[in-house]
Amino acid sequence: MSVRRVRYLVFLKDILILSVTSFGGPQAFLAMLLERMVKSRAYISEEELWELNALCNMLPGPSSTQLVSAIGFRVGGPNLAYLALLVWILPATLIMTSAALLIDFLQENTPGALNFARFIQPMAIGFIIFAAQKTISKMVKSTEAMILMLISAFVAFFYSSPYIFPIMLVLGGLSTSIKYKSQPKSEEDKTFSVKWANFYLWGGVLILAAVAGAITKWQPLLLFENFYRNGSLIFGGGQVLVPYLYTEFVDFKHFLSSEEFLTGYAISQGVPGPTFAISSYIGALSMREFGTFGFFMGGLVAAAGIFLPGIFLIFFVIRFWDQLKLYRPVRAALEGVNAVSCGMLIAAAYLLFEPLEANGINILFILATYVLLQFSKISSPIIILGGVVLGILANYFLA
Known part of the structure; x- marks a missing residue:
């Protein structure tokens, strides 16, 4: 060898x-x-x-x-x-797909089975608030960006269609790209050259999946297009993915209940590997009507859809990034894109809290989770495990 x-x-x-x-x-x-x-x-x-x-x-x-x-x-x-890529995503994908299968089995066979998750659902909102605070502190640096973030949060509150998100991202980028003169000058490469193969691959798969899904109405193809589109638009990491997926699969298509979504999000915080693996959980539950085979097909299709566009794009950009980053409008546009992403995070915390009962226990667990993440060194899996144990004990003693 x-x-x-x-x-x-x-x-x-x-x-x-x-x-x-x-x-x-x-x-x-x-x-x-x-x-x-x-x-x-x-x-x-x-x-x-x-x-x-x-x-x-x-x-x-x-x-x-x-x-x-x-x-x-x-x-x-x-x-x-x-x-x-395959080695990196496969363990988390299989874990989250299996979690979806287990959650569905418990709901079908044990009334009140999700009572064990009664506390990890509000805890999931604590995770999102913590992620929002960290992301905003890194991405929002100017008054204009703060205003843009608040506007996008307001829009996301009242217009829950998944199609509004890409429009807001484009408008956000355009609104700050005009401030390119505030960016430090650099020597732009006049011999700028681009190899377009991976960009064409990214765009071609997107168009092909959309057309094929619209014609065939085959659920796996439709799911792949949904996740591929979301994976092509998410700036800011896994926490920004949450409002997109919640709006599309809970509010818009009703493939999951709010309770199932929050449980899956909380579980994903205790799983190693990529945070985008929550997509496998959602994809699996979206195809539950097809039985066990449907669960695993849905999980794998969702994983392929959410991960592939970012990989095509990094392979496209990495070849000419050193030249592209010299252009000031490109750097200026990122401020607006990041601000809009932060606004969506704020909206996500509200949209996920809305279906929960607004009682003292839920608010206490949201705040306690945030405090533990912010001020202690306790890891996310231990926090989630603690919430599960408390839920089991409460279900046993208070049932």
Whole structure:
């Protein structure tokens, strides 16, 4: 076996280890990448890691997954990158699909089965509030961005159609791109060249899935298009994905109940790997009428739909990013896109709280979850496990 092949296998093993041990959100994940990919293995330099991380955060899609694939691309080209993608997403995808199967089984066979989740549902809102606070502190830096964030939150409150989100993102980017003169000047590359293959692939799959789904009305195709479209529009990570999915699959299409959605979101906070894996849970429940096969098909179709567009886009942009980032309008537009994403996070916290009963217990668990995340070092899985245990005890003693 060649040295190169051994190196690739070791790289994939490292990705697998990360996929089953990366608890604690993006910050913990980046620390693990720095330790394993840079310091231990020297696949890339630390400077390259931070540059790739910044690039992935500027693109729509799952940033942690894009980062893993971008590193794979630098190490061994597109084939290794796609293998790394598969190894990275498969454990979380299978866990969340199995969770959907279990939740549905309990609801069908045990009345009141979701009582064990009575506390983790409000806790899920605490996670979203914490994520919103962290995201806003990083992304909203000006008065204009703050106003744009509030406007987008207001619109998302009252217009719950999933089609309003991409319009707001485009308008947000355009509204701040006109301020490009405030960006520091840099020497723009006059020999700018673009290889369009992956962009055409991204757009072609989007159009083909939409047309084929509209013609055939086949549920897996429709699901793939739904998740592919969402994966093409999400800026800001997994927490920003929540309002999109809640609006489309709970409010708009009624594939899940609010209770099921909140339970799945809370479970996803205790699962290692990519946070976008909640899509597999939603996809699985969206195809529950087709039995066990439908659950796993729905979970895998949703995973393919949500992860592929971000990968096509990172492969497209990574080849000319060093040239593109020199253009001031591009950098200026990101301020508006990020502000709109933050507004959607604020709306998500409200939309998810609305179906819950507004009682003292729910409010207490929302606040307690936020306080634990903000001021303690207790990990997310332990917090979720504590909520499950309390729910089981309450169900046993208070039933």
